[in-house]
Amino acid sequence: MGKRESVYAGARAHYLSPKRRDPVKRSAEEPLSRALLREAVAGLGHQGPVRVLDLGCGTGDGLDLLSEVPHAVQYTGLDSDADMVHTAAELHPDARFVRGDLRGPLPEGEFELYMSSGVPYSHLPAEQIEQALRGIFEHIRETGKPAALVADVLGRYSIxxxxxxxxxxxDYAMTFFEGESAPAxxxxxFLAGxxxxxxxxxAASSAGVRLADTRFTDRSVLLGRHTATRTFNPHIPPYRKLVNELHSDVETGGKETGGFERLLFDPPQTGAPPAVLEHFAELASRWNGIVRAAIDQEQPGTALAEELLRCERENRSGLGVGHSLIASVRVLP
Known part of the structure; x- marks a missing residue:
């Protein structure tokens, strides 16, 4: 996929770092992803092992996200980066990993679930995203059986x-990487819903398949990783860092309550369609209400962190207002 290896410079160290699974990832992002994948498989009414193709699999993190699927999983990971594929195979010897491109050809075999969880499609221009999706839909049509697609891209209107x-x-760089070198x-x-x-x-029309149960979900609306780095928007508070720090008091037993005002969210007023701006205004009302209640009631920081993480998990508009925008679709050949 072109320059993908340059984007993922230092990726191995990042994806293997235990610090990567911070409280926000464990308590907000991963639960949402697991729920969407579980619901996608449940919607098929499938019996028996679920065959999964993880497109842009990286080091195989998708295997863990499938932990709530109520079936045995037969997993194939596809990635264009040789180091990723090698690392994934070392970490998950019971799974299958293949080096290849999102745009095809896809690995042989039938799959009930075609998934992604690391926004691999956003490496492509829009017309090539459509091309990649069309290839998946054609693969489903050829099998003659319904399948689920869970695909994610970067959201256009993330704060x-x-x-x-x-x-x-x-031009985007993953400056939150923990590798030895900063990624190029x-x-x-970046797509709106x-x-x-x-x-x-x-893509479905071109491939000759029908879509059912289509929905779009935002992930990491106020707590995306770049709210901590502020690489692209230096004017926002470091929400992710602040919530992680509050949540960490669970482990230390601390009850720090000061400085909650830093978490207040001033919603944008311009620069996006009315539905997006209205969404941020409504979110600000809820989010700021939680913060002000914590200040007034002198709540411990851990309690505030839990409330804000719940707010994040429940914020699913699908407008493209989060770090990631996820499409969940049942595909009928």
Whole structure:
């Protein structure tokens, strides 16, 4: 996939670092991803082992996200980065990993679930995202059996990169990596919900399949990793860092209550469609209400962290307002 290896410079160290699974990831991001994958499989009414193709699998993190699927999992991971594939095979010897491109050809065999969890499609321009989705849908059509697709991209209207809201493709670097070297940047695609939906519909129409139970979900709306780095929007509070620090008091027994005002969210007023701005206004009302109640009641920081993580988990508008925008679709051949 072009320059993908440059984007993932230092990726092995990052993906293997225990610090990567911070409280936000464990308590908000992973539960949401597990729920979406579980619901996608349940919607098929499938019996027996579930055959999974993880597109852009990285080091195989998707295996853990499948832990709540109520079936045995037969997992195949596909990634274009040789080091990722090698590392994944070392970490998960019972799974299958293949080096290949999202745009095909796909590994042989039938799959009930086609998934991604690391926004691999955003490496592609919009027309190539549609091409990759069309290839998946054609693969499903050829099997003659229903399947589920759970695919994610970078959300266009994340507060992490508010200054770039006017663009759908711009130079992005994963500066939250914990590797030895900072990753280089390259153009990435950022989609609003309606734009991602159009790509999915167009790909399905071209492939000759039908879509059912289609929905879109935002993940990491106020707690994306770049709220901690502030690489693209230096004017926002470091929400993820602040919530992680409050949550960490669970382990230390601390009850630090000071400085909660730093968590207040000032919603954007311009730069996005009305539905997006309205969503942020409603979120600010709920989020700030939680913060102010914690201040007034002198709650411990751990309690505030739990409330904010719950708010994050329940924020699923699908408008493209989070770090990730996830499409969940049942595909009928």
């Amino acid at each position: 992490e990169w508010l200054p770039n809201w006017g663009h759908t493709r711009w 940047g390259e153009p990435m695609t 309606e734009d991602f939906a159009a790509l999915v519909r167009n």
